[in-house]
Amino acid sequence: MIPLTADVVLPCLDEAEALPWVLSRIPEGWRAVVVDNGSGDGSAAVAAGLGATVVHEPRRGFGAACHAGLLAATADFVCFCDCDASLDPALLPTFVKQLADxxxxxxxxxxxxxxxxxxxxxxxxxxxxxxxxxxxxxxxxLRDLGPMRAARREALLGLGLTDRRSGYPLEMVVRGADAGWRISERDVPYRPRTGTSKVTGTWRGTWHAVRDMRAVLAAPPRPVPHPAGAR
Known part of the structure; x- marks a missing residue:
């Protein structure tokens, strides 16, 4: 049996301290796509030195970084994971297996x-x-809208995601739901992040994220195709 592989998109803004651990946890044979979103701490050089594919996205925004990584991905399956060592990429093969099955x-x-x-x-x-x-x-x-997730690359591209800020993860779920996707959850341990949080670590960051996501929820449904090959 050919082992399942995937590209792991890692949006990155000043995560040089966390990158060594995160990249060491990428499953064997998988590709880490680190999307540098304007880091000033040498994150891009650290990632490249550790063997990751580095994509530079100058437009600031979590969604901008995630989408740049999706566009750079080439594997059939694409995973997303925070780059701050709060989540373990080594858990992602179970996600991909559920998709493949x-x-x-x-x-x-x-x-x-x-x-x-x-x-x-x-x-x-x-x-x-x-x-x-x-x-x-x-x-x-759902019980959580966390950033760790997996889906088929072509299906994700077919969603036509447009948010480039904090609403991107929610828009992915909303558009998938509009298309009739089966969306499931798996429990994952959540650890204190390495370094300073840009979003959920502060009330201000959380408020901005909720504001962006409320705008996504207010948008009217629009038809999108069901992911080919998923059933």
Missing amino acids: GGADMVLGRRRAAARGAFPPHARAGNAALVRMLRHRTGVR
Whole structure:
């Protein structure tokens, strides 16, 4: 049996300290695509030195970095994971296997705090509010909208994602739900990040993320194709 492989998109902004551990956890035979979003700490050089494919995305924004990584991916399956050592890329093969076996069209990691402070109260509150709004908008019942996920590359491109800020992960789920995708969750440990958080580590960052995601939820549904080959 040919082993399953995937490209792992790692949006990166000043993560030089975390990169060695994150890249050491990429499954054997998989490709790490580190998307440098304007780092000033040498993250791109660190990533390249550790064997990752480095993509430079000058336009700031989590969605801009994620989408640049998706466009650079070439594998049939694409995974996304934060680059701050809060999530373990070594867990992603189980996500991809579920896709390959036809058990889901998109698999998300449900974050479960592995240490005190890993998932601060304001981030939990923002996430809970968005999950409720997502259920109202699409009917999809999820418990988390975390950034760790996997899907088929061509199907993701077919969603026509347009958000380039913090709403990108939610837009991916909303557009997938509109297309009738089967979206499932797997529990993953969530650790305190290495370095300073740009989003969920502060009330201000969380507020901006929730604002971006509310705009995604307010957009009207539009038809998108079902992922080819997923069933």
